[in-house]
Amino acid sequence: DVVMTQSPLSLPVTLGQPASISCRSSQSLVYSDGNTYLNWFQQRPGQSPRRLIYKVSTRDSGVPDRFSGSGSGTDFTLKISRVEAEDVGVYYCMQGTHWPWTFGQGTKVE
Amino acid sequence: QVQLVESGGGVVPPGRSLRLSCAASGFTFSNSPMHWVRQAPGKGLEWVAVTSHDESNKHYADSVKGRFTISRDNVKNTLYLQMNSLRAEDTAVYYCARDGFGTIDYWGQGTLVTVSS
Numbered sequence: 001d002v003v004m005t006q007s008p009l010s011l012p013v014t015l016g017q018p019a020s021i022s023c024r025s026s027q028s029l030v031y032s033d034g035n036t037y038l039n040w041f042q043q044r045p046g047q048s049p050r051r052l053i054y055k056v057s058t059r060d061s062g063v064p065d066r067f068s069g070s071g072s073g074t075d076f077t078l079k080i081s082r083v084e085a086e087d088v089g090v091y092y093c094m095q096g097t098h099w100p101w102t103f104g105q106g107t108k109v110e
Numbered sequence: 111q112v113q114l115v116e117s118g119g120g121v122v123p124p125g126r127s128l129r130l131s132c133a134a135s136g137f138t139f140s141n142s143p144m145h146w147v148r149q150a151p152g153k154g155l156e157w158v159a160v161t162s163h164d165e166s167n168k169h170y171a172d173s174v175k176g177r178f179t180i181s182r183d184n185v186k187n188t189l190y191l192q193m194n195s196l197r198a199e200d201t202a203v204y205y206c207a208r209d210g211f212g213t214i215d216y217w218g219q220g221t222l223v224t225v226s227s
Binding site: 001031035037039041048049051060092094096099100102104105106 | 145
């Protein structure tokens with residue numbers, strides 16, 4: 001199985017300051033169609049997960065543009081340009097290239 | 111809008127069975143592969159199973175293979191998860207989720223399964 005490793009696991013942030021989460025996969029996430037199926041999800045306290053970004057860098061509709069995704073191959077990053085109070089929660093990366101799909105351990109932004 | 115509503119969770123003794131349901135609306139269910147994802151209390155997300163739109167292809171996590179069965183009824187727009195031989199480590203919130211090809215684009219609100227004597 002592909003192992004997804006996030007760091008840090010806990011990320012204290014200051015409102016208005018940037019934040020960054022790393023996600024590394026144990027093998028390349030490039031699919032045979034040329035796409036890279038790396039996703040980022042946000043889970044606010046007491047809520048279901050919500051997708052923020054798919055295919056490494058495509059932001060979902062309604063997701064603020066302070067969120068951005070980047071990376072390739074096995075190394076990926078989620079960046080928040082200026083953290084706002086509503087960004088508190090746990091962030092997960094997930095690969096959808098290889099079966100079984102696998103999640104990172106989660107990064108708690110607080 | 112897309113809605114996924116899970117039901118069927120509860121408290122069940124170890125070794126027993128439980129069937130979860132997920133009622134889908136707001137999209138063409140019969141065209142969409144569907145997933146189950148779970149989250150143990152205070153823990154991270156774990157992908158459980160997926161079925162193609164017509165049940166011709168299914169995949170399972172190793173932790174549930176041989177015990178859980180994913181299925182669907184495209185007339186009733188409902189996804190199921192039959193869970194047999196339940197263990198304490200199966201205790202979790204179970205989410206129904208829609209596939210977006212290499213991604214999950216919508217999640218339900220989840221249903222809690224507690225395996226305990």
